[in-house]
Amino acid sequence: MSSEILRLENIEKYYSGSVDKLHIIRNLNLSVEEGEFISILGRSGSGKSTLLNVIGLLDKIDGGKIFIDGKEVDVLSDLEKDRLKNKMLGFVFQFHYLLPEFTALENVMLPALIDDFSNKSEIEKRAMELLKSVGLEERVHHKPSQLSGGEKQRVAIARALINSPKILLADEPTGNLDEETSETIFNILRDINKNRKQTIIVVTHSKDLAQISDKKLYLKKGVLETEE
Template sequence: MNKVILRAKSIHKKYKMGVAEIHVLKGIDLSLRHGETLAIVGPSGVGKSTLLHILGALDRPTSGEVTINSTAVFDLDDVDLAKFRNQTVGFVFQFHYLLPEFTALENVAMPGLIGGNAHRDEIFKKAERLLEEVDLAERLEHKPNELSGGEQQRVAVARALMNSPMILLADEPSGNLDLEASRALHDLLFNLNRRKKQTIVIITHNHELAQMADRIIELFDGRVKQEISQNRKD
């Protein structure tokens, strides 16, 4: 059985709204194993994206802890947390957030350039290789506005993989795509899981996508309503 690489324990998140306090997450516990795919589902407003942001260290919980590969994530100060996040977690969102003035190749290379852990030539070679892996070898020099919606999201996936993250977090990655582009993106994500043993957590309303995952966690009213393990056939 693969090693547990992420463990979240008793995650609570509260927000102040004027004098009111909104309790979004109410004691979430979950674990994630290396090479696993996990889909988090549930109605809008139940805290799915909030949970993903906490798992990816984009936001701190009000209380509770997240451990990734033996590191107590929220014991880190903000500077060390940002460094850890950049090296450990990759993100794909519903909107691609590509920089419009840069090419696909430059966008994919950006996390590596920011991290500064390799020579510039090596970073761009890896970026080119990643774009080839997502079937965009002919789009290296295209800017985002010259790409289709599906191609933009594939560039975003390649960018998320630039620093070889331990965990890939995807928040409604196909939410803005048509059916054909959505299925192509889903196939891409799960091919990454099969070929590279890439650990993936996906927030989705898409039933077809959720059914492709090893496990499904359903949230309701800030809590885990049910957890389903699936016998996925590759």
């Protein structure tokens, strides 16, 4: 049985431009089922990152409603929103944002340690498993400066999954990688989606990445369409 994990209703988002207000997202609706792998495409400047940040509760909306796992987000207090964010959402960005002074393993462990420092050995075990699942068991004690671009991005994926988020959000996760490395990342995302039934929403310029998703959506003039 499928169930809805994310629902966006009539979302509006503006930014202030130098002259007029920029209307980036216009009355946008989206429903995502648990376990779905969705890709969002669209021209540069169409608002894809804005939309992902809105879904990830990193940016405020100017209208509409967001439901995550059936809970309406906007009625929650900031503290409740933060909890929901930590528990439900994992992020992978175009730039990995790993902490340079920590090893791959420590970087993956950190988001879980922040929640529960008492459980270090269990968290380490989970982080090791995740690093293994992205093919980095031989690199766990490397610092980011000792990793390749693709390896850093794989660490970032493992880190995004450490708190077992219901939704993995990725904004151009292969934007800085060569074709072959991008393919490795695509395959990792596909395996995570299939093996863990992980819900994934990925913003990408890559048709190849979009091809392996269940549903391709195009952001155009502030709304999502199913046709290019």
